[in-house]
Amino acid sequence: MFTGIITDLGTVRERKREPGGDTLFTFDTSYDMTTVDIGASIACNGVCLTVIEKGTTGDRGWFTVQASDETLSKTTLGDWDEGRRVNFERALKMGDELGGHVVSGHVDGVARVVDIRGENESRRYVFEVPESLKKFVAPKGSVTLDGVSLTVNEVEGARFGVNIIPHTQEVTTFGTYKVGDPVNMEIDMLARYVARLLEKD
Numbered sequence: 001m002f003t004g005i006i007t008d009l010g011t012v013r014e015r016k017r018e019p020g021g022d023t024l025f026t027f028d029t030s031y032d033m034t035t036v037d038i039g040a041s042i043a044c045n046g047v048c049l050t051v052i053e054k055g056t057t058g059d060r061g062w063f064t065v066q067a068s069d070e071t072l073s074k075t076t077l078g079d080w081d082e083g084r085r086v087n088f089e090r091a092l093k094m095g096d097e098l099g100g101h102v103v104s105g106h107v108d109g110v111a112r113v114v115d116i117r118g119e120n121e122s123r124r125y126v127f128e129v130p131e132s133l134k135k136f137v138a139p140k141g142s143v144t145l146d147g148v149s150l151t152v153n154e155v156e157g158a159r160f161g162v163n164i165i166p167h168t169q170e171v172t173t174f175g176t177y178k179v180g181d182p183v184n185m186e187i188d189m190l191a192r193y194v195a196r197l198l199e200k201d
Helices: 069-074 131-136 166-171 189-198
Strands: 008-017 023-029 041-044 047-057 060-067 085-090 109-119 122-128 142-145 148-151 154-156 159-164 182-187
Touching (some): 023 085, 041 060, 109 131, 131 182, 142 159, 148 159
Antiparallel strands (some): 008 023, 023 060, 041 085, 047 060, 109 122, 122 159, 142 148
16 A cells, blocks of 8 residues: 655666566666665556566665556556656555555556646646546545645546645645546546445445
C-alpha cells in the first residue's frame, strides 16, 4: 500500500525486452538501496512494481523491475524510454504517516491532459478520463495520477481539474506534462467500494 506522496523523482536508465518474455526497466534513484530489499514494492508513476535487482553506481542507486505485457498495455509503461522521469514511492511501513490517501498501486486506466493554465502561482490541470471511470470522480474527492495523491476541484462529464502547487511541479513529473500527455490513474478506493455496493444484483 502507498499514500500518493512522492519521495523521489527518478529516471529510466534502461529498457530491455526479455526474449519471448516480459520487459525489464532499470531506474536511477536517490534512494539508499541498502535499505530496499529484493522483492520490495515501489510505486513507479503509480504502478506497483517489484524490485528484482538493485545496486549503487557512484553516489546514485538503481533498481530493476519486471513488467508484463498486460501491465504495459493497461498503463503508460509501454511508452517509457531511456531518460523518462518517473515518480517513486516506497511501500508503507507500519507507523508511517498517511500524508495523502490510501493508494493500492493498481492502475484503473489512463487519463489524458486536455488543458493546462496558470492560476496564481499554481497551475490548473484538466484531465479527461475513460467513460468507464468518470462515475468514480467527484468534486473534493481523491484521485491518484502518476502516483500523486490529488484532490479533485471540479468535474464536468468525463473531465476534471486539479490544482498543482509549485512544490509539486518541482518534485514530481507534473512539471513536464503537456496537453495530450497520458497519465496513469487510480480511482479512490472508497469510491470503488461505494459504487460496488450501489450496484443492483
